[in-house]
Amino acid sequence: MIRFHWNLTLLQFASPKLAEEIDAQCPIVPLSQRTFHPTSHLIDDQHAESLAQTLVERGYSPRVESASPSASTPRTSLKPQT
Amino acid sequence: MLTPSPLQIDLLRWLHLIRQRHPKLLKSGFPGRRDFAPLQKLLYSSQHIEEARLLDDHPYLLFLYEIAYQLDLFQEIDGHLYVHPTHAHTFFSSPLEAQQEHILQAYLRLVLWNEMRFVETVTVQRDDAAPHPFPAQVQIQARRLLLEKLLGWLEFPLQLHDIFQLVREEEPDLLQLSARFASQPYASLWIAEPPNKQRPALHPRDWTSIEGAFVQQVLSALGWLGLLKPRRFEHEPFRRQGLSSSSPSSSTLSSSSTLPSINTTPEQSAHSAHSAHIAHSAHSAHSAHIAHSAHSVHSAHSANIAHSANIAHSANIAHSAQSAQSAHSDVSFHTPTLLVQPNLDIIVFPSPSATRVLYQLEHFCQPTGGEQVLQYRLEKKTFFQALRNGYPYSQILRLLEEESRIPLHSTLRQQLDSWYQQSSQIVISRQGVVIETSDADEMNALIEEFSEIPHYILDPRHLFVPAHALPLLKQLGAYHQAQHLHYDQPPVRSLHIDKELHIRLDPQQADLFAETFLKKYATPLLEQRKDQLFHITQDSLLQAQQQGFSTQDLLRFLEQRAQIFPSTARLRLEALTQQIGPVYAGQVPVLFAQDERTMDRLLYEGGLGAYALRIGPQAALLDPSHQDKINQILDNLGITFAPQVPTAWPPRLSSLLLPAQTTPTTAATKPPPKPKQPRTP
Known part of the structure; x- marks a missing residue:
């Protein structure tokens, strides 16, 4: 039986050493919903942006991949109601 | 163009x-x-x-x-x-x-x-009760009206005072001040006069300072919009840039409230000449720049670039000539817009598709200026920022390759690849799909189908497909037969919980997180043929708490995924996590009386109320620490203790706590009924 699990966010590190190094600075375990390998974690998508920001602040350069670049749903329209 | x-x-x-x-x-x-x-x-x-x-x-x-x-x-x-x-x-x-x-x-x-907000020479001084002289709605109407008029008037260049004259003749009350303020249209307006003085505005003497200033502001805005070419000096006329007069209808405009559509005919406008000039300058600058850049890289390659640039230049000139001949016709073939140089500088040429390309370029390049042509630079910071914002590297390369007039130089490509490799150290891949198979053999068979689809193997039974490759998934044979779970929807109810907090997980229904999550809080028991069994115990919960896992998260998890979450199981969970309890059960004497009235009298008249808590009409708990005092009171009253429950009483004493049709009273806290006082005549 094959199952497709849609809309998931994967955090990947190039090496276990890097994963360990980052985990020491900003713990990954609490964010990980499932760990397949020390380098591969499924995380809650709500944490993706803040994690990327935290990593940038720590001097790393994470890459974010998604279906459409920065295609977030507008939460508020600034357009005045006429 | x-x-x-x-x-x-x-x-x-x-x-x-x-x-x-x-x-x-x-x-x-x-x-x-x-x-x-x-x-x-x-x-x-x-x-x-x-x-x-x-x-x-x-x-x-x-x-x-x-x-x-x-x-x-x-x-x-x-x-x-x-x-x-x-x-x-x-x-x-x-x-x-x-x-x-x-x-x-x-x-x-x-x-x-609001145009009048930025007219520094006019100030508004009014009472709060008085209407504002320049409300937004009036400004909008005046703006529209003036634009319609200008469309007709600016068939030919006009000087500012000519425009004032025309407005004054045709729309003297453009801002509706006379219509709204009757005999004193400028009552609340003051005019600044140098040095540092103000005087009340006079109607119509100050028309130029007020309505005229509004007209000037609109002309400035139309300049920003690229529709007019206003000059600061009055002796230089205003020219229309993009406002069309090509169609007969647009040259005879009516003053209707709706604006006609504004077309642009570049061949008739100064804008076209300007664009041509920019194009020409761009090419000149471009060639010079190329030669310079190429020289700085290495000469063999510079010849190649110069050659490419010449070709591009010639092609563009030919294209420009063609555009000049048929300016109305659309560009029938795609002309690359960029010159991507090996030193990471990018020049953008004027093009009908320039904004589309610029919009993409601005994601990953830093603007570096340019007067005649726009210039950008591929910088590590903006490149990384684009990747961090989810802008795909493949899209960056595609844009540069498609839009560059010369092939991307290998050194530039190497530089971008190097940055991309650096950014690949940590990847957050959103909106992807995990594909799960029953066993490793099934996974191996699946991987053979995945030769064209980017994927990462997570373990022998799971692989991940990033979001940009999802459209390819539908081509897989397995796609149509597979079970699909969507994580932007509530999870499947795959848990069976009993009152002892044994949890049975159906792996064929469960989501990817269920097992991992349960292992944090529960002890795995023997795995059965089909299902997995867990048991939440006090020890397992204690361990979870010590590792910082929250009980609230567990409750939420079970509520979302349990087919039925029995209330007894919840009670047990709450008790185990000490959200309820502890309780105490001890030996406390209970005083029973033969009826409610007797109990009333013992408590309130006999004085037992100070040492007893009434728990029913015929029952009260006695405070054991005052047993002697209680005995003394009862002794004084001459009441004796029955050696056993009198036979006339109900067989179950608990029935004395609640009367048949009344709720339990809290009579111990209720003041005793006052004896009736005889009325005085």
Whole structure:
């Protein structure tokens, strides 16, 4: 039986050493919903942006991949109601 | 050739700034100075915003902000500004004429940008009760009316005083001041006179200072929009740039409230000549720049680039000539817009598709200026930022390859690849799919099908497909037979919980997180043939708590995934996590009386109430620490203890606690009934 699990966010590190190094600075375990390998974690998508920001602040350069670049749903329209 | 106006480029720059800084909105509703000040270096039009303390202090800043706002190019999320990707992409990918039409329509709707606000020589002094002389609605109407008039008048260049004369003759009450304020249209207006003096405005003597100033502001705005070419000096006439007179209907405009559509005929306008000039200058600058850049790389390659540039240059000249001959016709073939140089500098040539390319370019390049042609630079910082914002590397390469007039140089490609490799150290891949198989053999069979689909193998039974490859998934045979779980929807109810907190997990139904989560809180028991069994115990919960896992998360998890979550199981869970309890059960004497009235009398008349807690009509708990005192009271009253429950009483003493049809009283706290006092005559 094959199952497709849609809309998931994967955090990947190039090496276990890097994963360990980052985990020491900003713990990954609490964010990980499932760990397949020390380098591969499924995380809650709500944490993706803040994690990327935290990593940038720590001097790393994470890459974010998604279906459409920065295609977030507008939460508020600034357009005045006429 | 039609080219983007300075305003269109400035809109792109505003979005560039938003993308970089996500400006925070202050209480005023605008971004603060710290966030908008960097725009000074980015703006294409020559505006000086250094002095502006607030965004709405500066006319062009406010104008630019509100045009972008009216076009919905950005959005507010949690008090910060973000680019609205779909709106911005659609807008800048549309034809230039359509963009300019949208911008013009947005201009006619501007509310925050009020022309009279920036007329420094006119001040308003009025009572709070009096209506404002320049409300937004009136300004909008006046703006529209004036634009309609200008369309007709500016068939030929006019000087400012000619325009004033025409407005004064045809629309003297343009701002509706006479209509709204009757005999004293300028009653609340003052005119500044140097040095540092003010005097009340006089109607109609100060028409030029008030209505005239409004006309000047509109002309400035039309200049920003690229529709007019206003000059500061009155002896130089205003010229129409993009306002069309090609169709008979547009040359005989009516003063209807709706504006006619504004077409652009580049071959008849000065704009076209300007564009041609830019194109020509660009090519000259371009060739010189190429030669210089190429020289700095190495000479063998420089010859190649120079050759390519010459070809591109020739092709463009030919194209320009063709455009000049048939300016109305669309570009029938795609002319690359960029010159991507090995030193990472990029030159953007005028092109009908320039804004589409610029919009993409602004994601990953830093604008570096350019007067005749736009220049950008591929910088590590902006490149990384683009990748961090989810802009795909493949899209960067595709744009550069498709839009560059010369092939991408290998050194540039190596540099980009190197940056990309650096960014691949940590990847957050959103909106992807995990594909799960029953066993490793099934996975191996599946991987054979995946030769064309990018994927990462997570373990022998799971692989991940990133979001950009999802369209390819539907080509798989397995796609149609597979079970699909969507994680943007509530999870499947795959848990069976009993009152002892044994949890049975159905792996064929469960989501990917269920097993991992349960292992944090429960002890795995023997795995059965089909299902997995867990048991939540006090020890397992204690361990979870010690590791910082929250009980609330566990409750939420079980509520979301349990087929039925029995209330006894919940009670047990809450008791185990000490959310309820502890309780105490001890030996406390209970005093029973033969009826309710007797109990009343013992408690309130006999004095037992101080040492007893009534728990029913015929029952009260006695405080064991005052047993002697209680015995003494009862002894004094002459009441004896029955050696056993009298036979006349109900067999179950608990029935004495609750009367048949009344609720338990709290008579011990209720004051005793007062004896009736005989009425005095």
